Amino acid sequence: MSASSVRRVIHVDMDAFYASVEQRDNPTLKGRPVIVGGDPQGRGVVCAASYEARRLGVFSAMPMRQAMRRCPQAVILPVRMGRYAEVSRRIHAIMADYTPLIEPLSLDEAFLDVTGSIPLLGSDILIGREIKQRIKAELKLVASVGVAPNKFLAKVGSDLEKPDGFVVITEQNKQAVLDPLPVKRIWGVGKVTQQTLASRGVETVRQLRQMPFDRLEATLGAAAASSLYRLARGQDDRAVEPEQEAKSLSSERTFATDVTDRADLEGVLLEEVERVATRLRRQQLYAKTVMVKIRYGDFRTITRRTTLAQPTCLTDRLWEAARSLLIAWQKTAFGPVRLIGFGVTGLAAEQGRQLELFPDPHEQRLRRLDRVIDEVRDRYGANALQRRHKG
Amino acid sequence: MKVQFNRSALTDSLAIITAVVPSRTPKPILKGVRIEAQEACVHLCATDLEVGIGYTLSEVKVLEQGQIVLDAERLAAIVRESTDDVLTLESQDTTCEIRGADSHFTIYGQDAEQFPPVSAFEGDADVEVSLEELKRGIRQCLFATARESSRYAINGVLWEMTGKRLSLVATDGRRLAKTSINLISAPSAETASRTLIVPAKTMSLLDRLSTSENKSVLIKLVGTQILFRCGEVMITSNLVEGNFPKYDDIIPKDYDKRIVLPTEGVASAVRRASLLTSEETKGIKLSFSDNTLTFSGRAPEAGVAEITMSIDYSGDPISVGFSPQFLTDAIRVMKTDAFEMDLSQPDRPGLIKSGSDFIYVLMPINLA
Numbered sequence: 001m002s003a004s005s006v007r008r009v010i011h012v013d014m015d016a017f018y019a020s021v022e023q024r025d026n027p028t029l030k031g032r033p034v035i036v037g038g039d040p041q042g043r044g045v046v047c048a049a050s051y052e053a054r055r056l057g058v059f060s061a062m063p064m065r066q067a068m069r070r071c072p073q074a075v076i077l078p079v080r081m082g083r084y085a086e087v088s089r090r091i092h093a094i095m096a097d098y099t100p101l102i103e104p105l106s107l108d109e110a111f112l113d114v115t116g117s118i119p120l121l122g123s124d125i126l127i128g129r130e131i132k133q134r135i136k137a138e139l140k141l142v143a144s145v146g147v148a149p150n151k152f153l154a155k156v157g158s159d160l161e162k163p164d165g166f167v168v169i170t171e172q173n174k175q176a177v178l179d180p181l182p183v184k185r186i187w188g189v190g191k192v193t194q195q196t197l198a199s200r201g202v203e204t205v206r207q208l209r210q211m212p213f214d215r216l217e218a219t220l221g222a223a224a225a226s227s228l229y230r231l232a233r234g235q236d237d238r239a240v241e242p243e244q245e246a247k248s249l250s251s252e253r254t255f256a257t258d259v260t261d262r263a264d265l266e267g268v269l270l271e272e273v274e275r276v277a278t279r280l281r282r283q284q285l286y287a288k289t290v291m292v293k294i295r296y297g298d299f300r301t302i303t304r305r306t307t308l309a310q311p312t313c314l315t316d317r318l319w320e321a322a323r324s325l326l327i328a329w330q331k332t333a334f335g336p337v338r339l340i341g342f343g344v345t346g347l348a349a350e351q352g353r354q355l356e357l358f359p360d361p362h363e364q365r366l367r368r369l370d371r372v373i374d375e376v377r378d379r380y381g382a383n384a385l386q387r388r389h390k391g
Numbered sequence: 392m393k394v395q396f397n398r399s400a401l402t403d404s405l406a407i408i409t410a411v412v413p414s415r416t417p418k419p420i421l422k423g424v425r426i427e428a429q430e431a432c433v434h435l436c437a438t439d440l441e442v443g444i445g446y447t448l449s450e451v452k453v454l455e456q457g458q459i460v461l462d463a464e465r466l467a468a469i470v471r472e473s474t475d476d477v478l479t480l481e482s483q484d485t486t487c488e489i490r491g492a493d494s495h496f497t498i499y500g501q502d503a504e505q506f507p508p509v510s511a512f513e514g515d516a517d518v519e520v521s522l523e524e525l526k527r528g529i530r531q532c533l534f535a536t537a538r539e540s541s542r543y544a545i546n547g548v549l550w551e552m553t554g555k556r557l558s559l560v561a562t563d564g565r566r567l568a569k570t571s572i573n574l575i576s577a578p579s580a581e582t583a584s585r586t587l588i589v590p591a592k593t594m595s596l597l598d599r600l601s602t603s604e605n606k607s608v609l610i611k612l613v614g615t616q617i618l619f620r621c622g623e624v625m626i627t628s629n630l631v632e633g634n635f636p637k638y639d640d641i642i643p644k645d646y647d648k649r650i651v652l653p654t655e656g657v658a659s660a661v662r663r664a665s666l667l668t669s670e671e672t673k674g675i676k677l678s679f680s681d682n683t684l685t686f687s688g689r690a691p692e693a694g695v696a697e698i699t700m701s702i703d704y705s706g707d708p709i710s711v712g713f714s715p716q717f718l719t720d721a722i723r724v725m726k727t728d729a730f731e732m733d734l735s736q737p738d739r740p741g742l743i744k745s746g747s748d749f750i751y752v753l754m755p756i757n758l759a
Contacts, residue, residue, distance in 0.1 A: 309539065352672045354714060355754040357740060358564050358636040360542060 008124035010112040011146040011154035015163035017108035018048035033074040040064040113240035152236035174234035179206035208232045251275040252341025258297040272342040277315040286311035288346030292325040295339035392428045392457025393481040397450040404446040405467040412463040413439040423460035425506045443509035445625035458503035510627045512620045516609035517582045519575040529598045531570035531724045536591040537563035544633035550587040566753035588631035646733040658722045660698040664688040665715035667696035674712035674756030712756035721751040
């Protein structure tokens with residue numbers, strides 16, 4: 001498929017996302033250096049830094065201690081992943097108004113293939129501008145946007161004038177945009193490749209492009225060479241792949257010291273089951289297969305799984321299955337436990353679900369119970385209500 | 392015990408006997424068949440404690456009376472693989488010799504006294520029905536029973552008797568099949584007043600009985616058991632305890648969209664639309680609009696199927712998702728060239744009627 005000439009791709013990249021969310025949620029932080037990250041006393045690293053902090057030399061993945069030295073006046077905040085995910089969903093909802101073909105790369109960036117939306121919504125440039133403006137107007141956050149004929153160029157574009165950038169790359173101007181860039185801006189060029197190329201005197205995309213293919217191949221090997229050869233010319237025909245449904249959900253707990261008490265293990269396993277069940281229900285998914293994972297004190301790890309007669313998202317049903325797996329394991333392969341986990345696979349959405357003619361009254365009671373528990377926890381926190389298993 | 396068996400008659404009897412023998416059981420003796428040689432016949436019997444079966448073989452020559460329990464699967468395999476017309480079984484205590492022209496098996500069996508008793512059919516029948524009619528009824532409902540549901544009642548088929556009619560109802564909680572058959576004579580008021588739920592296993596056993604002659608099935612209720620006798624075969628079964636769902640409430644009666652559809656045409660369209668369904672999207676969509684019915688299937692990453700059919704329909708357009716399996720199950724057991732489908736909303740059950748006896752209610756698949 002030589003679709004690269006006709007496709008229109010937008011890359012939306014939020015500027016200093018976590019830090020910006022914090023500054024927006026708490027206006028007193030506006031204009032101040034904000035660092036979101038791990039415990040500054042421990043071994044934590046910087047997850048995100050506001051532009052104010054970046055100007056003082058603080059960057060992502062830098063150890064917190066170092067960041068504190070460079071920027072002692074910074075406001076240090078813990079990571080609130082749930083909050084960022086929530087804001088991310090709202091950004092996603094805005095993007096979904098323009099195309100169903102959205103490929104999120106993380107909470108703060110995504111590709112959109114808007115080729116099919118152009119006849120309806122005007123042009124890729126209009127769509128890109130509108131998304132950027134709506135994120136600003138509705139969420140008070142700033143995004144950098146790249147509009148281009150493919151993913152690679154769209155990403156180059158969103159990065160070019162960060163923050164608050166808006167760059168359009170076309171077949172006509174792509175070479176002029178790419179040529180002066182350092183080779184490390186090309187996907188797949190890491191430190192090692194960069195050094196290898198530098199040792200051949202290649203530091204910019206233009207120099208890379210001028211390298212004959214066989215020499216590039218001799219330097220980097222066939223696969224990397226053909227990829228870089230095309231990317232240096234702004235060619236990239238990878239499709240925008242819409243978000244994959246989660247294929248599994250799991251939760252596990254590692255103990256500080258190995259656990260041998262069977263009742264303790266059951267108690268912890270129930271908590272993990274609850275955590276997974278809540279997530280299933282939040283995402284309106286039903287699980288077909290349940291799995292219990294056990295890591296012994298000597299790091300040997302085993303899993304036990306079973307398939308349910310009916311896909312379910314009910315805590316009680318999942319717990320029944322998990323508990324019988326645990327009991328079977330205890331009878332046959334018991335040993336001190338370092339880690340216990342619970343997971344589900346074979347996930348199906350509400351859409352496509354076979355409806356019930358005679359809802360099972362017991363199942364309906366369990367459903368109501370789960371709904372009440374979920375509501376209480378949403379309002380008062382995850383620890384507001386705990387399930388206890390009957391010994 | 393010493394008996395000469397007609398091998399082909401023994402093969403036939405063991406084929407149905409072994410259908411009752413449990414494949415896994417904590418009681419090893421239940422994996423056996425009890426063989427009891429009487430004066431002029433041999434009784435074979437097996438049970439899983441829920442369903443029992445007895446078979447009277449008269450194509451035998453009993454040289455010495457007696458009894459033994461032999462592993463049913465093994466015996467059936469030996470008899471099936473043998474090439475003789477006649478096989479001789481001779482037992483001494485719990486060891487049995489099986490001899491053919493060129494073969495000699497020595498089989499270690501078990502003490503027949505240890506075999507659990509299986510009720511006998513004694514006295515007059517409470518109900519009588521032709522085997523052919525009963526089998527038609529079974530085929531039109533058994534497929535809809537639940538498999539190993541925790542709601543035991545729907546693992547069986549509901550029997551309801553009114554006059555000389557017997558309704559059979561089965562459901563797995565998502566669809567329901569109901570059919571009616573004629574009885575040879577009306578049962579007593581007391582028998583008719585009972586609500587019976589017969590296990591699916593028992594029903595499928597009855598369906599396996601051979602209809603070579605115009606046989607009738609005698610039925611008798613004893614306590615919490617139901618007994619059947621049909622020719623040389625006797626079946627006893629526990630009844631399923633529990634409450635069958637109040638099914639009458641869910642059979643729609645107020646539907647405004649009523650469409651007559653060709654059985655064969657729909658069967659083919661459903662099969663074709665289901666070629667493009669996937670594990671996630673198991674349903675196919677039936678879209679009714681101005682005199683057209685479209686069947687569509689969609690499998691992410693694979694493609695889309697669409698089959699259109701001209702129908703007589705002028706109501707509001709409606710699209711409903713159904714499991715192709717559920718549709719096929721019902722279409723397969725219909726005896727009519729056309730059937731009626733009644734609908735109201737995409738999230739309300741669909742109603743299918745074929746002939747005067749067959750009713751099928753099926754819940755849609757959520758398309759929203």
